[in-house]
Amino acid sequence: MQAARTGEDRTEIPGILHLDMDAFFASIEVRDDPALQGRRVVVGGAGARGVVAAASYPARERGIRSAMPMSTARRLAPDLVIVPPRIDHYRRVSAQVMELLHTVVAEVEQISVDEAFLDVRGAQRLFGPPEQVAALLRQRIREELGLPSSVGGSVSRAVAKIASAQAKPDGLLIVPAQRTAAFLAPLPVGVISGVGPRAQAGLEKLGVRTIGQLRELPLSTLARVLGPRAPKIARIADGTDRTGLGRRVRDRxxxxxxxxxxxxxxxxxxxxxxxxxxxxxxxxxxxxxxxxxxxxxxxxxxxxxxxxxxxxxxxxxxxxxxxxxxxxxxxxxxxxxxxxxxxxxxxxxxxxxxxxxxxxxxxxxxxxxxxxxxxxxxxxxxxxxxxxxxxxxxxxxxxxxxxxxxxxxxxxxxxxx
The missing domain is CATH 3.30.1490.100 (DNA polymerase, Y-family, little finger domain)
Incomplete structure (x- = not known):
């Protein structure tokens, strides 16, 4: 009986973390040039048709976002500092981040240059519960690499990613299993990966704007809007999804x-x-x-x-x-x-x-x-x-x-x- 209870408890540990580097490209440029600290910095092409690849948080306060035309960014912030991209450098720093993660956690799934999922349940004995592991990772990234990061944690990778977005910038949010549905309920449906603008428009026609409202829809109704993704999204919405790390193909x-x-x-x-x-x-x-x-x-x-x-x-x-x-x-x-x-x-x-x-x-x-x-x-x-x-x-x-x-x-x- 004790073994069964331990197994049950283990699955309910919010041990799936999503670590996301904050404004990664821009943060690297600010770190490398302290004179940029506190300024509105964007990384991107300065030409007439350049676009913003990354924006520092002071720049975001003016409404500047990634993929925005640089001409628009300049209008929003006349004091904007534009830094040309150094893609190879960012990749080297990314490799340093991932190497650091592997020194603490065995199961790491990198999904882009600046983010990764981690299963930290096996790291508890050495480093403590997920909150402590996440705090340790953020502290080491800050102290050893001089960069900010945000971490979300849950029993589900989908919810962990939502939690990390809610924690930004430079924050930490762990969602206990029993609080998952309540955490998600007031959030807009668009925070769920796979619910894009077209799906959001279809749900809005049904009066559904929040995840809590989505949870009340019959699965048959949800399927008419979301198609084959409906069961998966329904499980995320009601807090029963338990999807962990995926297959380890490095090139996603x-x-x-x-x-x-x-x-x-x-x-x-x-x-x-x-x-x-x-x-x-x-x-x-x-x-x-x-x-x-x-x-x-x-x-x-x-x-x-x-x-x-x-x-x-x-x-x-x-x-x-x-x-x-x-x-x-x-x-x-x-x-x-x-x-x-x-x-x-x-x-x-x-x-x-x-x-x-x-x-x-x-x-x-x-x-x-x-x-x-x-x-x-x-x-x-x-x-x-x-x-x-x-x-x-x-x-x-x-x-x-x-x-x-x-x-x-x-x-x-x-x-x-």
Missing amino acids: SLGTERTWDEDLTDPAEVRRRLTVMADDVARDLRRRGLIARGTVLKLRSPDGTTITRSVTLEQPTASGERLREHVVALWERERASMPRVRLAGVRATHLERHAGGLAQSELTGRSAGWHELEAAMDQAVERFGRSSLARGSTVTPADPPASGHGSQRSAERPKLD
């Missing part, structure tokens, strides 16, 4: 994006650019031995309006042709609402290690032909270089130049989160 997503100095208005040109990006992402998937179960298209218009659309694939793939088909289809659905494209991005998501072998649907007919062709193209690119081979449909005399630091990086190779 992989993609590329480009910003052009001249807006794209020709549909054929948009298709061509999306095809090139899909091929680049797929080639990098194959090179890394990964397959994707989803793909995301990002589009931005000249006025800064940004839309993101995604699709889950029936079978995982590393084929550029399959990614292209889905990405172009997503764009076709949004084409009328965005006739001018300044930025486009293609991302492969829900990555898995390729265990060898493909689904039957990818081994027959047209798909099989593409797999053989892409394998041959990979060999040619490996031997003769990336510019040696391309689809005929993507060849033009010259591409308009890309602008911005992120665009240049993406043009060289797909980037990872």
Whole structure:
């Protein structure tokens, strides 16, 4: 009986932590240059079409946010300090953060350059309950790396992530299992990952704005708005979700994006650019031995309006042709609402290690032909270089130049989160 009770108690320890570095890029720049302390600092491109990659909290007090056009940020804060990105430096600091986490906690799942989930239940004997482990991690990051961080904790990774957002900036919030539903009830439904603007609009039509209101909906009604995600989101809302760390694929997503100095208005040109990006992402998937179960298209218009659309694939793939088909289809659905494209991005998501072998649907007919062709193209690119081979449909005399630091990086190779 005692063993059973211990096992039960252990599962109810809020031992899933989400650690998120606060304003990571901007905080590194402020740390490295003390003269920036207390000033409104943003990291990003200073050009006419630059965007904010990260903003310090003094800058956020003026309403400045990531992905905002730099021209807008300047209007909001005339005293703004713009620092060019140092991506390689940020990655090195990220590696230092993750290495520090591993010195305390064995089970760490990094999900981006500045955040990670941790299962700290096994660290109790050495370091105490989750609150103490979280406090220790934040203290060490502050003392050893000079950076602020926020931590949320729960019995569920989804709720831990919500808690860390509520704790920001530079805070700590652990939600006990029995308080999960009460903690979530007053929060807007949009704080749940997977409940995007479209889902929020559908729920609002039903009079649902908070998680507490969502919890009162019958599952059948919720499914009409959220589709197959409904059961999972219902469990999060009522506090019964117990999802911990996921499969340890370090590269959670992989993609590329480009910003052009001249807006794209020709549909054929948009298709061509999306095809090139899909091929680049797929080639990098194959090179890394990964397959994707989803793909995301990002589009931005000249006025800064940004839309993101995604699709889950029936079978995982590393084929550029399959990614292209889905990405172009997503764009076709949004084409009328965005006739001018300044930025486009293609991302492969829900990555898995390729265990060898493909689904039957990818081994027959047209798909099989593409797999053989892409394998041959990979060999040619490996031997003769990336510019040696391309689809005929993507060849033009010259591409308009890309602008911005992120665009240049993406043009060289797909980037990872």
